[in-house]
Amino acid sequence: MDDMVREFEDKDSRDSEAKFVYLFREIEQAIESVGGDWEDVRALLGGKGANLADMTRLDVPVPPGFTVTTKACNAYLAAGESFPGGMWEQELAAVKGIEEATGRTLGDPNNPLLVSCRSGAKFSMPGMMDTILNIGLNDEVVEGMVLRYGDARFVYDLYRRLIQMFGSVVMGVPDEVFEAVITARRKRAGVETDAELTADDWKLVTDRFKEIYRTYTGELFPTDPYDQLKMATEAVFKSWNGKRAIDYRNAAGISHNLGTAVNIQTMVFGNLGENSATGVAMSRNASTGEREIEGDFLFNAQGEDVVAGIRLTRPLTDLQEEMPEIYGEFEKISENLEKHYRNMQDMEFTVEEGKLWLLQTRDGKRTAQAEVKIAVDMVDEGLISAEEAVMRVQPDQIDFFLHPQLDSEVVKTTKPFGKGLNVSPGAAVGVVAFDADTAERWANEGQKVIMARPETKPDDVHGMLAAEGILTSRGGRTSHAALVARQFGKPAVVGVKGLEIDLDQRLLTHDGLVVKEGDWLSLDGTNGLVYEGQMPTVVPDFSNPYLNKLLSWADGIRVLGIRANADYPADAERAREYGAEGIGLCRTEHMFFETERLPIVQRMIMAKEPSVRNEAIQALLPMQRGDFAGLFRVMDGKTVIIRLIDPPLHEFLPAYEDLVREISDLKIQIQHLTSLAALDAALDELRTKEEFLSRVEALRESNPMLGTRGVRLGILLSELTRMQVRAIFEAAIICAREGITVKPKVMIPLASHVNELKVQRKALEKEAKVVMEEEKMEIDYEFGTMIEIPRAALTADEIAGEAQFFSFGTNDLTQTTYGISRDDAEAGFLVEYQQRGIMTDNPFAKLDDRGVGRLMRIATELGRETRPGLEVGICGEHGGEPSSIAICHKLGLDYVSCSPFRVPVARLAAAHAVLNES
């Protein structure tokens, strides 16, 4: 125990006036005692106690009760488990208060008061003592109640529950022992369920429970209700320092000094006959957000029965018909609670012999769709401000409106056969294809396809584009499959454990299950699940007016600009539809992977003669020009940043391992060939493959991530980058002549030294000027650079001398700053690091504020020292992730750029960043 707590405790024990117990109706006193702040009330009474008292204040019919404060708990623990002076007396007085309110008396067999005892800390916390019901029962009271209610079965069931709960949670008797008795009883009685046990059965069970209690604790079950109450109170206090509770607080970062409160509340019963009932209700429709009360209830039942699903519940409308007055009262309460809490409420209620009681209310869980509609509606209703509505919706909830989802009803009853990483959200349903060509062919035939591969490579992209969804057995969150899938909004599940994809047999297997090529599969990319067969899906609706109203509010709040990473005109169109204000990154090399272009690119790489190489480069020119013109047209007047070629050349060639294997296989085959024609063909193939292999070997690097790529490649292969610049300026001029406003920004990747930019910008600007002179037209343009290498950030003052804009490539910047190869690490040590808590977040998913963020701050400051007002943005994947967007806002970036599918998310997150600041 630390000194602060001790001091706190000492002060309270010195203070003979200290108030440790508050009746629910004494809420105003409690508020006054802490100085008026509701958070302090919650700290004093715990969340549950504060809310029950709050409802009492609102004249909501809450069963009377009281709260023993967290201060009392702390004092108890600090004094070596001894109640602070006066506390117990106050608790006894509070019981009197309940007795007066209910007209019942604790321990009176003729009119007994039964109470529950529950813990309640400021924050909801597993691991603490939970609940003891029916305190106040003993043999005499039980007899009295049987007489009064005439239902011995009901009363003995209450009694055995008290002994069971008290025994297990207060005294530590293993609950299994109690359960075993019930099971034995059912067997003896020859019945299946507890509901079939009779009053006598429960009486026998109760007797047996008392014996167990004595055997385990060495004491008789306490018959004095006040002993029960005292022991239960102490048990709650002690549970604050239970191992699980401490572990939880450590993990969740909750202070160990808070303590827990104890809530004692009158029991009410919904199972006292046909004018009793119990149920749960939402103040609005939790699926759609419609303004209508929605719920389930049962006549003559306990709360558990509604939740357990054993009996068929009835819709709340039935209550309206059968108990119109009760329903009317409930409706009014629901409305008042919504007004009070300014949010949709999730309520529990019980009707005991015609009297309505509210047992709990809390903010209700709801779908993304409902969240958005309710938030917008509540602004219209004057309940909350637009800013509050914006803050209510979590950015990631927007995903719901962008991707089809598996039908949630069907999902409830269907088991997925595999689980992997949920790298790209949404649902996809189609027949499985095991290679890109098959996927593309089937898709062209109008078939919906799921492409499944052990992992994907750049030359699989055409198949991935054609497919509905992507499934891989290997790879992590930033594997090639994941990156491409997110970029194109294809649902994807990667790294599915236990999934074997047999490319020879054309089938996939998982734990005995076999799926052949052409069979149906369903993917849930939002949750990373894989299902057999063809599951129904729900279509998304981005045109939802509530969503658009909410996002327009967000646009009015945010400071960050939002751009999209888009390589094709179709991407750009989607990006505009989703609200992007420009293109922050066009990856020119993506165009090289298209089916008709890859052979040309390979010819360029394989060329031994400069003339052959240049011919291939020139063949690419009109294609790139067309792509760029398309982008400019879509983005008319908005910024378009085009990045020159970035990846190392070997990415455009077959993989080394594949070539080695194929050559080895071919050599073995050749020994068995007898036909001369077959031999000729095989030798021909062998020669081609060996040529590829020798080029791949020449291009191989120990660490390609740190190798000849980006501006390094651009300088070495200057003809290619010059061609790209020519394509950009020719396209710009074509569009300008069409009356389109165009200002290309050319981005040079991977600079680490200012001289790289100096040399490359000079060469490229020269080419741009040649094009403009040829065409006799001036185009407004800028040259800028990616900041994705620590040294570029550290020397940003020099870099900004050559670069007219910066864009952080935080994928690579994270790799180099952390010294982590993400492809290796995300399937490797990072997993263990996260499991062991060495890193709480994956730095590739959430921007690392302390390390990478610090470099970004250095770069932004140094860059703007040299070039005041320098435009600085981010185009790494972090640009679409809410916590990273908040960091970008804090750093004073001008914009974030992300996948078109993340643009709406980013718009909302950028507004959150502003609102969270104040």
Added chain:
Amino acid sequence: MDDMVREFEDKDSRDSEAKFVYLFREIEQAIESVGGDWEDVRALLGGKGANLADMTRLDVPVPPGFTVTTKACNAYLAAGESFPGGMWEQELAAVKGIEEATGRTLGDPNNPLLVSCRSGAKFSMPGMMDTILNIGLNDEVVEGMVLRYGDARFVYDLYRRLIQMFGSVVMGVPDEVFEAVITARRKRAGVETDAELTADDWKLVTDRFKEIYRTYTGELFPTDPYDQLKMATEAVFKSWNGKRAIDYRNAAGISHNLGTAVNIQTMVFGNLGENSATGVAMSRNASTGEREIEGDFLFNAQGEDVVAGIRLTRPLTDLQEEMPEIYGEFEKISENLEKHYRNMQDMEFTVEEGKLWLLQTRDGKRTAQAEVKIAVDMVDEGLISAEEAVMRVQPDQIDFFLHPQLDSEVVKTTKPFGKGLNVSPGAAVGVVAFDADTAERWANEGQKVIMARPETKPDDVHGMLAAEGILTSRGGRTSHAALVARQFGKPAVVGVKGLEIDLDQRLLTHDGLVVKEGDWLSLDGTNGLVYEGQMPTVVPDFSNPYLNKLLSWADGIRVLGIRANADYPADAERAREYGAEGIGLCRTEHMFFETERLPIVQRMIMAKEPSVRNEAIQALLPMQRGDFAGLFRVMDGKTVIIRLIDPPLHEFLPAYEDLVREISDLKIQIQHLTSLAALDAALDELRTKEEFLSRVEALRESNPMLGTRGVRLGILLSELTRMQVRAIFEAAIICAREGITVKPKVMIPLASHVNELKVQRKALEKEAKVVMEEEKMEIDYEFGTMIEIPRAALTADEIAGEAQFFSFGTNDLTQTTYGISRDDAEAGFLVEYQQRGIMTDNPFAKLDDRGVGRLMRIATELGRETRPGLEVGICGEHGGEPSSIAICHKLGLDYVSCSPFRVPVARLAAAHAVLNES
């Protein structure tokens, strides 16, 4: 021309008193005019002019002359190539001055004054007009001289030289045309050399030269000596703006505003008979540094003859015998010049008809050995201070004392057959072996071996250790071969272009040359040269008393501590001998590569069962303990920093490519095997290799540099690091019991997040405590970390909370900060970058001050904020490189640690860093 120059020029032209010409003897006036600073005198008169005037002031007999200033040159160029007002008149007056001093007259046939004209800028600069000799000759003067000297051959040779030099350098006539005439003349005369040509031959040549001059220039050769002088002066001025001169200044970073001076000096002749002579001399022995004049001369000869080596020169001692007075005069001059310049002098002299003239003096070039002895002697002689002596010797010169060198006499006459990178200095001579096992076997048999491989890998290390030197055809400055060679002081040449090593045929070839395994080879690692055969070597001598005196002075000056990177007791002993004050880095994994250990390490890696793995780890324990105990004993009381395992596991296994190839070959072989026993054996081998391959595949990473290594591996394979810590503490306790003072510092590599250190330090400290409890002995220890990842530097405040010391691993820090994989880049784009000047230095050779240095500053500052007085050092290869050591000093590091062979270099460089500060 920029404004500053124009202003400068304007001021001078306005000033009618401006003095543009200084006689050599007017040096005091020149000094006064610039305010007394010698550097400004050099700027005004050029280096050559200032020195000639300086010698004149010292009463050294210098042929009279004068200097036209750099100001005159700038004014001339600024005015559009027109002499500034009064300049030519001053030049004419200066000629009068020479005439008075010499008693000769320019253009007087009876007593002609001949002069030379030479350019002379502040800094020596190729590309400018160099020299015109014999100005003042024309037909009449020639006739007069023939009469006077009676040697027509001598005079016509002078004359044709004037026309040739004047024609080519002043008028741009191609020199080849003149040379062709001489060649034709020799042919016609039927002689081999110019020396055999007669007076008539030279007369004919002279006539022909005049015709050529007219043909090319359209003018007659100027017969007026004053015209010759004027045109020569202008030619020097213009040459300042010649293309080659401008290019040179751009490359060398010399200002274009300096201008050049023009030196006009009386010609003297050493070939006027037997009482004439010419020669060169050093004021001390340039090879040994002994205090004795050393030189060569010829009677009756021109300066060229001494240098050209056509005639056999005579040692200076002969002059002492034959011209004792002249020699005595020279000896005195030499001593005075040494005193004046406070350095050993390299002098040119001529004796013209019994009169000694000094034509030049400059600081003499010398061997490293001489440099050291002279510096130390001059301190003893009171000529210079100890600080100056320390600054005189360049740190890299120290290498001479540490490595055998090829005999410089033999090198002069032998041509190397290959040239590669000079990655590890010194000479090695031995028979060539093409694999590590052969190298080791032959070495064990007492043979000296050169190990040659296409490139080396960790499992070649035992062969490299056994060899005298290492030769590879591939790889760069930080290739495995280079790193290991430097570490162990093995001379090495890597990346030899055109070298083919045929491992099947067991031979190497280079441009037609064939060397078989077992043939002799000689390597010059200092210069990167490879020779055939067995060349003689010179043995190094570190015990040289002059060197040790110099280094002890350096030790007294330097602030940085010097430690060594040493893995074995033998390394540590060498390090102490060389002056290391501790071990800054012991790489524990190097011990794993030893022949008897590697199989155990492989067993550990291949283990499927934890028990098998632990057994292997336990087998390594006594070996590591022994190694560490050895280090502690050698370093008794000095710091020993031991780094836990760093490299990724796959480095201990065969290479992937090799396995794939071997398996493929085996499979093909198997098809042809007929004997069942052979088949069995082959299948067995295949299975083993396939097991290795599957493990290697599992361990493979796309970017191993950024992969599972360092602390990441240490955490995953905690049994191994725990064993290493146990070995360290057991060794420490054993040594402590022997009475040795020991304080182990355990270093955790590659941390990027403080939690990695937290987790690992906790686990390891626990193991340390267990050992200390078992042994009932407390050991004083520290846990620290490498800073080799940008994020560690950026979060050094957090890191220092867990680490008790920092050591910069600048090899990796440079890779990650620059985003460059050095193995790939040094054989790749970095080469082109350096050639194109994009990077002037290789950042792996010289620490990158702006980028990596900035991170180091951040880390040092943040680290010491958290932990004041935190020890910060460097153990990357930069720790032994002088410019990098200067950066470390500036950053306030506590020490540098480097290869034992770089320790003396580092001691000196650290002193330089201090002295350069002031």
